[in-house]
Amino acid sequence: MSGASTDGPLERPRVRAALRDVAAAANVHPSTASRALNPGTRGRVNAATAARVLEAARHVGYQPNSLARGLRTSKTFTIGMLIPDLTNPLFPPIVKGIEDRLSQDGYTLVLANTNYDLERETAISQAMIARQIDGLVLATARRSYPLVHELLAAGVKVVLVNRTMENTPVAAVTGDEHIGIGLAVSHLASLGHREIAYVGGDADASTGLGRYEAFVARLHEEGLPLDPSLVAHAAHFHEEPGAAAFAELLDRGTRFTAVVAANDRLALGCYDVLRERGLRIPEDVSVIGYNDIQFADKFSPPLTTIRIPHYQIGVKAAQLMLEALADGDAPSLTIRMTPTLVVRASTAPPAPCA
Amino acid sequence: MSGASTDGPLERPRVRAALRDVAAAANVHPSTASRALNPGTRGRVNAATAARVLEAARHVGYQPNSLARGLRTSKTFTIGMLIPDLTNPLFPPIVKGIEDRLSQDGYTLVLANTNYDLERETAISQAMIARQIDGLVLATARRSYPLVHELLAAGVKVVLVNRTMENTPVAAVTGDEHIGIGLAVSHLASLGHREIAYVGGDADASTGLGRYEAFVARLHEEGLPLDPSLVAHAAHFHEEPGAAAFAELLDRGTRFTAVVAANDRLALGCYDVLRERGLRIPEDVSVIGYNDIQFADKFSPPLTTIRIPHYQIGVKAAQLMLEALADGDAPSLTIRMTPTLVVRASTAPPAPCA
DNA sequence: TTGAAAGCGCTAACAC
């Protein structure tokens, strides 16, 4: 019996209910079901019909297929994000902020770790574009970063976090380096320090250069001399390069009573070198860091540092992205969040004229 | 002029080259282009033709549209992951391991932070399923976790990390709690401690219960007594609940010389309470943690703890997922990675009979 | 207000 294609083709078992199932259950055409289901078009449907469709959808457990919708509308409500190193405690709060804000508007965040590898960054952003992401948040930008130009040229919405770029019309959210480093230098100056060393980070990063410039500027404002032999730059913003740079600086023999590290991990590198050489913190040398990463209050001694509102940076970045998505040609802008000083036990007045 | 639909319809500017553009450029049918482009089907195409298609694809800068492909094949090469709190330093290395392994096979990881919120976990997993993820990695599982049963019932591939579940046929990768806690207890015992306190964590989590059971077991094996007044349980695996639980334990007045904390953050809570009460670590009380989170070596004093290979847990979890994806009905299994003891400065022999 | 028809970009079954 049966066999004729007219009297009901074999019901192939589908895993999930599709729009057509909802339509069938509500006795309307799929397009009507679509209109009823989408808040934006619901008004164009008879209220009673819409209610029937909604009920049918609930009944069959309808979940729209994002892939099909995305294919049709070329909008996926997905934002990509590139992070150089997720185990850097800087990033998790930023990611959280971005995700919390984005999810409010129904967006999903797709994360990728790039291990500071430029090729990987290019490949992953390509893959993300193939997946039709609506925008890309980059925590990986260097001061000069061709990838951003390519993305911009390809029409991808881009927002930078924790980094800025020179002469590039791209949205960015960072902490204000000048205020932050200014706070650090002035804190030390107000404690009475006059010979202040500086351990900087990667100059390829806007944070590396910006913080150094801010250090020089505030030293000047405080009427303190800038001694080049008290400045060293680490290759990366990590403990070991920080220790190496600081050891080299110490070996020069120039006297100083305090050191500003361009981030907390560099400060930790300074800790290691000072301990090794039998110098006490803060009695012999005061140390101040930057970022106030998690557990900075647990270090030995607890680290005086500059707190950056990382979570809020994430929220703001998400907001910029949402705005760019809503208004195609909103002007790009850079937002600098204001840091604050957190005084702990690694800074103190210099020893009375030893 | 023109206007006739026959002599070339208006070239609507498409942003990216599609398969049909490649096909046109290579003078073949789109399906042939598809076959040539996919390694799996390339063999069915004349080698010269395939080469021509590949060249054409390169020439027009062809990037396949994953959405369309996913819609057609119902496979997206995307794996979702739920994390309760990304700022918990436990998770970033796991995420990294998963992503590194997954990306080797062309998969993308979609991360979501759930803030320990069960409703959010349900909602997000729904949304991910709507996005047609191929599998889901959960770092959020409790010992009893209905969501897993729902997912399993819906045919979603699930792998648990850092957690296991009772009586549930689901793949899982964790550290071996019995070996780990055993290492901790035996380390203290070998130092001469006989009165050992225990600060446990959330018993809803498999890690909470498992570590406690392991503590009891190893105490017994070492021939040491279990004194219930030396055991306290924190509501969560964080500093403050750890401090509260440990303070309460201290208030009971039972004498002890060492404490095993069920994770490093609980240990940090113990640090705070001991410092507050003027007790020295390790002279008055030895403290041992669990996990060896980042910066555990920077704490004051550096924390003796149990190192869990978190990155490797991530890699293994990704591998299980890949296997499950390749072989639909591979049996689920639990993998327990072996931890190691890391001795630092928070443990020492007990003070000679005070 | 609703239905019909087309098509987003791709792949797979089936012809030839």
Add this chain to the structure above:
DNA sequence: GTGTTAGCGCTTTCAA
């Protein structure tokens, strides 16, 4: 070995 055809599930003209 290659072309034809159909359709994944959805939205969006266009007509009625």
